[in-house]
Amino acid sequence: MTDYTGIDNEVTAIADEIWDLARHVWEFAEIGFTETHSSAYAAALLEKYGFKISDRGIGGLDTSWIATWGKGKPTIGILVEYDALPGLGNDTQPTRTPAPSGNTNGHGCGHNLICSTSIGAAIALKTHLEKNKIHGTLKVFGCPAEEKMTGKNYMAQAGAFKGLDACLHNHPGPLNTVWNFHSTAMVDLIVEWNGTTAHAGVSPWLGRSAVHAAEVFLVAANMMREQMLPTARLHYQILDGGVAVNVIPDYARVLVRYRGPSAENVTQYKNWLIDMAKGAALSTQTKETVTLITGTLDVVGNDPLAKNMYGHMERYFPIDWTDDEQAFAKAIQKEMGLEEKGMADAMAGMPTSKVEVGGSSDVGDVSWSVPTMGAVYAAWPQGISPHQWGCTACHGMSIGHRATVQAAQSMAASGLDLFTQPELIEAAQEDFKKQTKGQPYKSLNELPKPPGGEMLPDERDRYECCIHGALEHFGITDAKT
Numbered sequence: 001m002t003d004y005t006g007i008d009n010e011v012t013a014i015a016d017e018i019w020d021l022a023r024h025v026w027e028f029a030e031i032g033f034t035e036t037h038s039s040a041y042a043a044a045l046l047e048k049y050g051f052k053i054s055d056r057g058i059g060g061l062d063t064s065w066i067a068t069w070g071k072g073k074p075t076i077g078i079l080v081e082y083d084a085l086p087g088l089g090n091d092t093q094p095t096r097t098p099a100p101s102g103n104t105n106g107h108g109c110g111h112n113l114i115c116s117t118s119i120g121a122a123i124a125l126k127t128h129l130e131k132n133k134i135h136g137t138l139k140v141f142g143c144p145a146e147e148k149m150t151g152k153n154y155m156a157q158a159g160a161f162k163g164l165d166a167c168l169h170n171h172p173g174p175l176n177t178v179w180n181f182h183s184t185a186m187v188d189l190i191v192e193w194n195g196t197t198a199h200a201g202v203s204p205w206l207g208r209s210a211v212h213a214a215e216v217f218l219v220a221a222n223m224m225r226e227q228m229l230p231t232a233r234l235h236y237q238i239l240d241g242g243v244a245v246n247v248i249p250d251y252a253r254v255l256v257r258y259r260g261p262s263a264e265n266v267t268q269y270k271n272w273l274i275d276m277a278k279g280a281a282l283s284t285q286t287k288e289t290v291t292l293i294t295g296t297l298d299v300v301g302n303d304p305l306a307k308n309m310y311g312h313m314e315r316y317f318p319i320d321w322t323d324d325e326q327a328f329a330k331a332i333q334k335e336m337g338l339e340e341k342g343m344a345d346a347m348a349g350m351p352t353s354k355v356e357v358g359g360s361s362d363v364g365d366v367s368w369s370v371p372t373m374g375a376v377y378a379a380w381p382q383g384i385s386p387h388q389w390g391c392t393a394c395h396g397m398s399i400g401h402r403a404t405v406q407a408a409q410s411m412a413a414s415g416l417d418l419f420t421q422p423e424l425i426e427a428a429q430e431d432f433k434k435q436t437k438g439q440p441y442k443s444l445n446e447l448p449k450p451p452g453g454e455m456l457p458d459e460r461d462r463y464e465c466c467i468h469g470a471l472e473h474f475g476i477t478d479a480k481t
């Protein structure tokens with residue numbers, strides 16, 4: 001029976017530094033593609049503790065990196081995130097209050113805690129392995145722009161996760177469990193049409209409306225729904241639809257997201273949508289351009305890793321919240337018109353990898369590269385879905401502090417097992433073969449690097465995170481604001 005006191009103490013010893021990191025990233029609150037300060041601050045802490053930083057910019061993402069310690073097998077990975085969301089800046093108050101810094105971005109999904117938890121676990125693990133002369137390699141991955149689905153998938157495409165034996169990640173939430181679901185693969189397409197402008201009253205016959213093309217396209221796309229699997233999803237957003245009612249629009253632009261249960265299914269329907277864009281252009285005498293913005297694979301679970309991580313979480317969670325913290329959480333719930341249940345004080349059930357959810361995550365590409373598992377732990381009030389001001393508030397005060405330290409402990413304990421129990425890695429790899437049916441990793445992205453952030457619409461709808469799928473399983477789906 002492994003004694004985890006040593007690894008626990010290593011996390012406790014750096015608890016202040018973990019929180020300093022979480023607070024800095026919370027204050028920087030940088031959205032995807034712009035996380036320069038957050039990513040540098042995180043990498044600097046790992047460097048201070050003896051990790052070697054390499055591969056800055058891997059996957060064509062300026063704010064990505066890999067930090068490595070040790071050598072030889074096993075090689076274990078830990079995923080770090082640090083991107084914030086627009087419009088969710090908030091003070092550490094249980095009311096909707098602008099952040100004192102004036103920054104309107106905020107960590108409403110708690111990626112500042114993902115950063116501090118993963119880095120806390122990595123440093124504690126490295127120190128413990130070194131002291132106890134346990135061999136192997138620990139690789140920590142700085143993963144940008146998760147909310148835009150353009151981080152780990154591009155890093156995986158660039159080969160970042162090759163050679164790992166297993167990989168761990170984490171995400172805060174309103175409850176305590178493990179990320180062991182099958183979520184959807186997805187693609188985002190930007191479809192543009194160029195037509196001919198004309199005065200809509202004087203000489204409309206000289207024009208060719210790009211908006212008509214968009215309309216034909218969307219009618220066809222909506223009809224396609226009848227021929228989609230029940231687990232598939234289709235969403236779209238009209239980004240450009242003309243500028244004046246008396247002008248025949250010569251430009252229209254639509255963002256379309258398709259999700260399905262597998263890469264094959266997504267590719268099939270993506271090609272159908274591309275045909276529709278061409279058909280819409282033909283029928284309106286316009287010209288279409290289709291750009292694949294991003295594609296991510298379905299997340300596959302791993303039952304042995306889930307069981308291991310859940311076991312450690314049961315030792316550390318639920319957190320013994322203070323009366324002040326419970327009052328803070330209840331005040332947020334009251335403000336949002338929800339039942340005042342406070343913070344979670346129990347473990348939620350352990351999902352199995354067979355559970356299907358409709359959300360997507362860029363963890364998908366990692367889970368197809370290597371056996372992967374994540375901890376989900378309470379860091380915001382029960383019943384609240386992420387991407388809310390109330391979550392931002394919790395992630396900058398003592399609720400976030402206590403959550404990240406305890407999550408780092410359970411994550412470090414799982415990491416220690418991977419270094420000391422070869423049979424756990426064997427079981428995880430056996431399950432991985434089953435989950436992926438022995439198929440090799442193949443990216444859904446066509447480009448070796450993502451189009452720059454400026455090409456991506458900043459509308460909230462494009463921001464999505466793995467946690468949505470996990471919460472959907474537990475019936476938390478309503479994004480109240």
Ligand SMILES: [Zn+2]
Nearest residue numbers: 109465466467
């Ligand atoms: Zn998130």
